[in-house]
Amino acid sequence: FRRMENKKEKTFQFVVMGGGIAGVTSLLVQCVCHVSRTLEEFDVEEQPSSVLEEKFPNLTIIHSAVKSLHTKSHCVETADGRVFGYKKLCICSGARPKLLTQDNPYVLGIRDTDSAQEFQKRLSKAKRIVIVGNGGIALELVYEVEGCEVIWAVKDKAIGNTFFDAGAAQFLIPSLEADKPQAAAPCKRPRYTTEEAAPGAYGHGPTDSGSALGPDWHEGIALRGAEQVSRRVSVEYQCEVEKIFTSEVLHKSPQQTLRTECGDWPVYVRLTNAKTFGCDFVVSATGVVPNTEPFLQGNTFVVADDGGLQVDDHMMTSEPDVYAAGDVCTACWEQSPLWQQMRLWTQARQMGWYAGRCMAAHSLSEPVELDFCFELFSHITKFFNYKVVLLGKFNGQGLGPDHELLVRCTKGQEYVKVVLSGGRMVGAVLIGETDLEETFENLILNQMDLTPYGEELLNPDIDIEDYFD
Numbered sequence: 001f002r003r004m005e006n007k008k009e010k011t012f013q014f015v016v017m018g019g020g021i022a023g024v025t026s027l028l029v030q031c032v033c034h035v036s037r038t039l040e041e042f043d044v045e046e047q048p049s050s051v052l053e054e055k056f057p058n059l060t061i062i063h064s065a066v067k068s069l070h071t072k073s074h075c076v077e078t079a080d081g082r083v084f085g086y087k088k089l090c091i092c093s094g095a096r097p098k099l100l101t102q103d104n105p106y107v108l109g110i111r112d113t114d115s116a117q118e119f120q121k122r123l124s125k126a127k128r129i130v131i132v133g134n135g136g137i138a139l140e141l142v143y144e145v146e147g148c149e150v151i152w153a154v155k156d157k158a159i160g161n162t163f164f165d166a167g168a169a170q171f172l173i174p175s176l177e178a179d180k181p182q183a184a185a186p187c188k189r190p191r192y193t194t195e196e197a198a199p200g201a202y203g204h205g206p207t208d209s210g211s212a213l214g215p216d217w218h219e220g221i222a223l224r225g226a227e228q229v230s231r232r233v234s235v236e237y238q239c240e241v242e243k244i245f246t247s248e249v250l251h252k253s254p255q256q257t258l259r260t261e262c263g264d265w266p267v268y269v270r271l272t273n274a275k276t277f278g279c280d281f282v283v284s285a286t287g288v289v290p291n292t293e294p295f296l297q298g299n300t301f302v303v304a305d306d307g308g309l310q311v312d313d314h315m316m317t318s319e320p321d322v323y324a325a326g327d328v329c330t331a332c333w334e335q336s337p338l339w340q341q342m343r344l345w346t347q348a349r350q351m352g353w354y355a356g357r358c359m360a361a362h363s364l365s366e367p368v369e370l371d372f373c374f375e376l377f378s379h380i381t382k383f384f385n386y387k388v389v390l391l392g393k394f395n396g397q398g399l400g401p402d403h404e405l406l407v408r409c410t411k412g413q414e415y416v417k418v419v420l421s422g423g424r425m426v427g428a429v430l431i432g433e434t435d436l437e438e439t440f441e442n443l444i445l446n447q448m449d450l451t452p453y454g455e456e457l458l459n460p461d462i463d464i465e466d467y468f469d
């Protein structure tokens with residue numbers, strides 16, 4: 001304790017750890033709070049750290065990873081050996097890909113600019129890749145990759161299990177078989193990217209990654225393989241990876257026939273459905289693990305089952321004066337029946353913003369209430385070139401059999417699913433230009449009894465927006 005006390009170079013009121021969206025939002029709240037207590041809005045834009053420091057005289061940016069945290073002496077030690085004290089600390093260290101196997105050069109994960117560039121480089125020489133996983137990254141890649149055969153291995157009966165049900169999957173599947181529309185709509189949202197990190201800025205090991213890519217990351221990046229084909233995806237349902245082995249192993253094994261069957265490839269993937277595919281490399285799009293390692297040793301953080309730092313309704317971890325936000329944390333407060341955590345850009349931003357507000361309020365001994373954004377889960381994204389809006393318990397999460405579904409689907413145009421519980425709307429999946437999101441968001445929030453409307457709720461001839469206005 002005394003040794004760390006003596007090593008402290010400086011003690012800051014607030015220390016935010018991590019330069020992703022959660023960290024940036026959280027620290028800007030600190031800066032904004034010091035400039036004006038009433039300022040509530042700001043834009044996140046990429047700027048050199050010197051410009052930020054000039055704009056916010058109370059801000060110091062340190063380009064070094066945190067290698068250890070000493071909660072008892074309220075200080076962090078950076079990879080370059082410096083020690084900084086804090087009054088309040090917010091951990092925003094994000095997450096990293098949960099790879100199928102570690103240290104296999106043929107198994108890639110995608111997280112930050114570097115890993116995306118590596119993927120792009122390897123893809124440009126590839127004729128066939130295997131993508132494993134059934135969530136966000138896999139959904140984006142199978143649609144975007146061209147000029148390369150894709151084998152997509154999913155554990156489930158339908159595609160996209162983290163975002164929608166089998167009905168929505170069935171609606172989307174034909175888009176995988178059709179050609180991509182030529183003139184893609186231009187990206188309207190600003191993309192969130194990072195500057196190249198200074199060499200060694202993030203140390204080694206799990207912390208040497210940059211910030212997560214986030215929405216629209218593949219806009220403007222050519223995801224093209226070495227073949228002259230357009231998109232060619234084969235989905236292998238209800239299977240997992242049994243084994244990944246290289247051609248050297250194959251040469252030594254008695255399974256010579258396998259080589260004749262599968263062709264000559266640098267790496268082979270054996271699936272639990274007994275099929276083996278040779279490929280140039282494997283993309284492990286199998287979720288994330290929160291980056292907590294450097295902070296756990298010597299401290300007594302309560303860690304959730306998914307590996308995240310548990311936080312309460314003030315974004316506080318179990319350690320005094322330590323907050324956490326974004327992918328690194330797990331929301332463990334009593335949640336609104338219409339919200340759930342998913343490791344998403346929007347939630348990282350909301351958590352960062354709210355954590356910043358809580359830190360400022362606690363320092364000023366002011367009360368702070370759980371932010372309204374945690375009342376209702378909402379996510380807007382794009383899959384297979386369709387706008388996708390997810391609201392509330394969009395997949396009936398945690399509702400058991402006690403819920404009812406209403407579905408409206410027009411092939412190639414829209415898929416609308418409403419989840420009702422006790423006659424009230426608790427969730428919705430809207431795919432395509434449905435224009436229903438605002439009305440449904442209101443209906444979910446006001447919990448109006450919709451029993452009298454029955455299936456008319458999704459009658460396309462009724463202007464529902466007008467009706468409930």
Ligand SMILES: Cc1cc2nc3c(=O)[nH]c(=O)nc-3n(C[C@H](O)[C@H](O)[C@H](O)COP(=O)(O)OP(=O)(O)OC[C@H]3O[C@@H](n4cnc5c(N)ncnc54)[C@H](O)[C@@H]3O)c2cc1C
Nearest residue numbers: 018019020021022066093094212214215326327344345348
């Ligand atoms: C390919 C891809 C596409 C995505 N697309 C979408 C999408 O379309 N929509 C959506 O909502 N979400 C999307 N996401 C998820 C979203 O990007 C993340 O949920 C979000 O960016 C997490 O933000 P964060 O700030 O918590 O973590 P991160 O962005 O991971 O930032 C963590 C930061 O902490 C730093 N760090 C780590 N360890 C240390 C340490 N010891 N010391 C100091 N710094 C450290 C890292 O270098 C990094 O800067 C996508 C993710 C990926 C990978």
Ligand SMILES: NC(=O)C1=CN([C@@H]2O[C@H](COP(=O)(O)OP(=O)(O)OC[C@H]3O[C@@H](n4cnc5c(N)ncnc54)[C@H](OP(=O)(O)O)[C@@H]3O)[C@@H](O)[C@H]2O)C=CC1
Nearest residue numbers: 133134135136137138155162240285286287288343344381
């Ligand atoms: N447009 C968007 O909103 C996007 C969001 N993201 C976010 O980025 C992060 C990383 O994306 P991603 O890696 O796709 O993670 P996701 O959590 O979205 O999906 C991971 C998928 O991999 C499956 N899986 C896990 N382990 C295995 C295994 N051993 N074998 C086979 N399948 C497995 C999971 O199944 P199960 O669920 O059954 O465990 C799940 O289907 C996520 O937080 C995601 O939400 C990424 C891209 C786009």
